[in-house]
Amino acid sequence: MTQDEMTDTNDGTDPTANAAADTPDPSGDPLVDQSIDVEGTSTTEQTSGTARTVLESRNLDVYYDDVQALNDVSLAIPAKQVTAMIGPSGCGKSTFLRCINRMNDLIDSARVDGELRFEGKDVYDDDVDPVALRRRIGMVFQHPNPFPKSIYDNVAYGLRVQNQTENMDEKVERALKHAALWDEVKDQLDKSALDLSGGQQQRLCIARAIAVDPEVILMDEPASALDPIATSKIEDLIDDLAEDYTVVIVTHNMQQAARISDKTAVFLTGGELVEFDDTNKIFENPENQRVEDYITGKFG
Amino acid sequence: MATQDGLETSREGDQQVSRMRGRIFEAMCLAATAIGLVAVGILLLYVTADAIRPFSADPGWHLVFFATLVVPSTGFGLYLYARDGNAGKVAYTALGLGLIGVLLAGALVILFVEIFPYGEWFALSIALAILGAVTVVHRRYRRHAETERTGLLIVTLLVTVFGIPPGAIAELLGLPFYIPSVRGLIASSPVLPLDWIMLVPSLVLPVAAAAGWFVRGRRESNRAGLVTAGAVIVGSVLGVGLGPVVGVGVEGWMLIVLSTAVPLGLYVESVLRRDEGRLGLLFPVVLVGGTLLGAVLTRTLGFAGPDPWLDWGFLTSATSTTPADAGIYPVMVGSIMLLIVIVLTTFPVGVGAAIYLEEYAPSSGLMGRLVTLIEINIGNLAGVPSVVYGLLGLALFVRFFQMPTGSVIVGGLAVGLLILPIIIISAQEAIRSVPDSMREASYGMGATRWQTVRNVVLPEALPGILTGTILAFGRAIGETAPLLMIGMAASVRVPPNGFFSRSGAMPRQIFQWARQFDPAFLNGVLPAGVVTLVFVLLVMNGTAIIIRNRYQRGS
Numbered sequence: 001m002t003q004d005e006m007t008d009t010n011d012g013t014d015p016t017a018n019a020a021a022d023t024p025d026p027s028g029d030p031l032v033d034q035s036i037d038v039e040g041t042s043t044t045e046q047t048s049g050t051a052r053t054v055l056e057s058r059n060l061d062v063y064y065d066d067v068q069a070l071n072d073v074s075l076a077i078p079a080k081q082v083t084a085m086i087g088p089s090g091c092g093k094s095t096f097l098r099c100i101n102r103m104n105d106l107i108d109s110a111r112v113d114g115e116l117r118f119e120g121k122d123v124y125d126d127d128v129d130p131v132a133l134r135r136r137i138g139m140v141f142q143h144p145n146p147f148p149k150s151i152y153d154n155v156a157y158g159l160r161v162q163n164q165t166e167n168m169d170e171k172v173e174r175a176l177k178h179a180a181l182w183d184e185v186k187d188q189l190d191k192s193a194l195d196l197s198g199g200q201q202q203r204l205c206i207a208r209a210i211a212v213d214p215e216v217i218l219m220d221e222p223a224s225a226l227d228p229i230a231t232s233k234i235e236d237l238i239d240d241l242a243e244d245y246t247v248v249i250v251t252h253n254m255q256q257a258a259r260i261s262d263k264t265a266v267f268l269t270g271g272e273l274v275e276f277d278d279t280n281k282i283f284e285n286p287e288n289q290r291v292e293d294y295i296t297g298k299f300g
Numbered sequence: 301m302a303t304q305d306g307l308e309t310s311r312e313g314d315q316q317v318s319r320m321r322g323r324i325f326e327a328m329c330l331a332a333t334a335i336g337l338v339a340v341g342i343l344l345l346y347v348t349a350d351a352i353r354p355f356s357a358d359p360g361w362h363l364v365f366f367a368t369l370v371v372p373s374t375g376f377g378l379y380l381y382a383r384d385g386n387a388g389k390v391a392y393t394a395l396g397l398g399l400i401g402v403l404l405a406g407a408l409v410i411l412f413v414e415i416f417p418y419g420e421w422f423a424l425s426i427a428l429a430i431l432g433a434v435t436v437v438h439r440r441y442r443r444h445a446e447t448e449r450t451g452l453l454i455v456t457l458l459v460t461v462f463g464i465p466p467g468a469i470a471e472l473l474g475l476p477f478y479i480p481s482v483r484g485l486i487a488s489s490p491v492l493p494l495d496w497i498m499l500v501p502s503l504v505l506p507v508a509a510a511a512g513w514f515v516r517g518r519r520e521s522n523r524a525g526l527v528t529a530g531a532v533i534v535g536s537v538l539g540v541g542l543g544p545v546v547g548v549g550v551e552g553w554m555l556i557v558l559s560t561a562v563p564l565g566l567y568v569e570s571v572l573r574r575d576e577g578r579l580g581l582l583f584p585v586v587l588v589g590g591t592l593l594g595a596v597l598t599r600t601l602g603f604a605g606p607d608p609w610l611d612w613g614f615l616t617s618a619t620s621t622t623p624a625d626a627g628i629y630p631v632m633v634g635s636i637m638l639l640i641v642i643v644l645t646t647f648p649v650g651v652g653a654a655i656y657l658e659e660y661a662p663s664s665g666l667m668g669r670l671v672t673l674i675e676i677n678i679g680n681l682a683g684v685p686s687v688v689y690g691l692l693g694l695a696l697f698v699r700f701f702q703m704p705t706g707s708v709i710v711g712g713l714a715v716g717l718l719i720l721p722i723i724i725i726s727a728q729e730a731i732r733s734v735p736d737s738m739r740e741a742s743y744g745m746g747a748t749r750w751q752t753v754r755n756v757v758l759p760e761a762l763p764g765i766l767t768g769t770i771l772a773f774g775r776a777i778g779e780t781a782p783l784l785m786i787g788m789a790a791s792v793r794v795p796p797n798g799f800f801s802r803s804g805a806m807p808r809q810i811f812q813w814a815r816q817f818d819p820a821f822l823n824g825v826l827p828a829g830v831v832t833l834v835f836v837l838l839v840m841n842g843t844a845i846i847i848r849n850r851y852q853r854g855s
Binding site (some may be wrong): 101103106108109131132134135138139141143145146147148157158160161162163205208209212 | 444662663664665668735737738739740741742743744745746747748751755756759760
């Protein structure tokens with residue numbers, strides 16, 4: 001109930017009370033304070049200090065068999081902003097992303113401890129249906145992975161499996177427009193999606209994810225397999241998407257994180273979240289020496 | 301300078317040594333390939349020569365056909381090959397379509413005459429039409445009640461096809477009364493229309509509608525669709541007058557039109573419309589025309605043709621004690637019925653098992669180890685000798701379930717057990733080759749496991765599954781040892797009249813001919829049987845290859 005009220009008031013004029021009520025972050029109190037400090041420098045109209053928390057992890061540990069992939073991760077992801085996760089390979093950032101919509105359930109050896117709350121509800125509670133969860137949290141993968149079906153059927157896939165078949169043409173068109181792909185494909189909707197270029201395929205995957213109107217979009221290095229032009233298109237798109245959706249993006253590319261994100265989480269080896277703060281703060285004046293070393297390229 | 305030279309020469313020397321080794325290795329591999337191919341090739345040539353006996357013809361006959369058939373078709377083929385690749389493709393596609401169409405017509409005639417009478421088919425198609433109508437109406441009024449629709453479909457299916465309680469069960473349990481099925485009602489009616497009259501609504505009209513719909517979509521014109529559908533109907537009904545004159549009967553004419561002329565016509569239409577390689581369409585014309593011309597010429601000039609063992613009489617008569625009268629027809633029907641049993645039982649079971657093992661079965665923990673153990677043993681089962689499967693069939697189906705010895709159903713089940721592991725393994729491979737990113741994409745959209753399997757995994761894996769299964773069916777049709785063990789008939793004079801009746805099979809009959817003392821059997825009838833069986837296998841494998849190629853082009 002309270003969640004709905006918060007959603008309603010989110011764009012309102014007085015969200016600070018909500019934010020204060022909603023982010024009693026046990027681990028990150030200093031982080032929140034600092035983020036309010038640098039509020040003035042943030043470029044987006046809605047600053048991190050005032051945003052409502054959508055996703056929150058507390059002391060999250062993930063193991064693959066005996067290997068620990070995430071170690072005691074606690075962070076709070078604000079609504080309708082872009083949150084980037086950066087860090088060297090194998091640091092657990094993708095694992096964290098895949099925990100959010102329980103894609104790790106598909107890996108038999110994965111085991112999750114701790115809390116991960118989406119809209120206040122622990123997604124690993126027994127009564128949470130991962131299928132229903134994934135309908136609210138969409139995902140875009142590293143390599144464009146359209147189905148070998150027509151462009152139309154790709155975008156309509158989520159609508160069909162979720163049984164939202166009313167006004168399908170309209171929804172498909174809206175999703176493709178939102179993903180900035182409509183003008184390129186509007187005359188060839190019945191062509192195979194595999195005939196598109198890599199960048200177009202990735203935008204198609206984004207269209208596919210937003211067609212069902214999720215609340216959160218997870219992106220796992222969405223531009224790493226693309227050329228610079230396609231990458232810049234995807235980055236522009238992510239910027240637009242943040243107006244309507246909460247975006248969580250994993251990236252290897254620190255410049256990309258600096259360009260597109262409002263908040264940045266730095267994971268370092270061992271699955272440890274070392275610092276989580278406003279992007280400007282992380283890149284200009286990080287608290288942690290190891291983070292500074294990583295960002296300045298001294299290691300990683 | 302000097303040292304550098306020295307280095308270079310020594311490096312060259314190294315390269316020469318390794319090149320030499322490579323060449324020897326390559327030659328040995330080539331030899332290994334050749335040994336197998338040449339051995340099988342020579343055997344097949346030898347057997348074919350025995351079956352066809354080309355040298356029993358006049359030299360003049362060979363000369364005439366060389367001039368009318370071989371020279372023009374080879375020349376035209378080479379011209380197409382050199383000039384126009386598209387036309388070459390059109391040529392062999394058109395030829396292949398025609399050939400497969402004629403074979404299909406033959407199989408359909410056998411099916412209708414021996415196994416599934418026209419009346420049964422007519423009744424079944426009416427039952428299915430009722431089922432379809434119920435679905436359409438229900439979908440219109442209660443679109444989202446999918447569970448209700450499924451239930452309704454099952455009930456309708458029971459009523460229309462099986463009756464309540466299902467006829468076979470009612471007979472088995474000796475129930476005194478039951479609601480007869482629509483199919484039962486029609487099939488048991490004392491007066492049935494002529495065979496071809498039943499064929500028109502149950503087969504001609506649906507095919508005509510499908511062809512018309514297809515052309516309408518392609519040409520984007522209602523008129524073209526109507527013309528096509530009309531042409532199919534007229535072409536089929538022409539058989540009422542022409543069929544008996546040509547000698548294939550009305551039903552034979554209709555089936556040939558539907559299975560050969562319709563696909564060929566659609567293909568010609570598409571070639572003409574796309575205007576690519578039109579010239580290739582002439583190739584089958586050259587072949588058929590050359591054959592006809594040759595036949596007319598040899599007859600007028602009085603050249604005698606060869607007297608093959610493998611001829612129309614061989615294909616259409618039963619085996620006999622006199623080699624000249626011996627034929628393969630009843631056992632061919634037996635083999636087709638065996639194949640029907642094998643397909644119906646092993647395909648759902650094998651593919652179902654493969655889907656479970658790949659998509660549902662746990663992969664870690666204690667259960668995961670158990671699954672791994674099961675998978676390894678499925679691999680082992682694929683290597684168990686076929687005689688053992690025959691023994692298993694004998695013990696299980698004949699002794700334990702008391703099914704009749706040597707019947708089609710027992711033979712089919714025993715051979716089915718034999719190829720089941722092969723089908724499971726090949727289907728598993730096909731399912732495993734679907735990239736995980738597809739599954740993740742589907743799950744990430746909030747699809748359930750069932751939706752993912754149905755919408756993403758199965759469509760992607762189906763061509764691979766079909767290829768593997770068809771190859772396995774090819775293996776099944778040539779299996780002999782299990783048939784010997786379960787007591788399939790060595791020689792039968794009439795085709796089996798049901799799945800529970802005793803029957804022969806092609807490989808079993810060939811084995812029987814091989815035990816005769818009469819050299820005419822050994823050198824004539826036996827090769828003819830072998831060529832027939834091998835031809836069936838080649839057609840099946842060819843189909844599998846076509847499916848695989850289409851699939852590879854698609855992705």
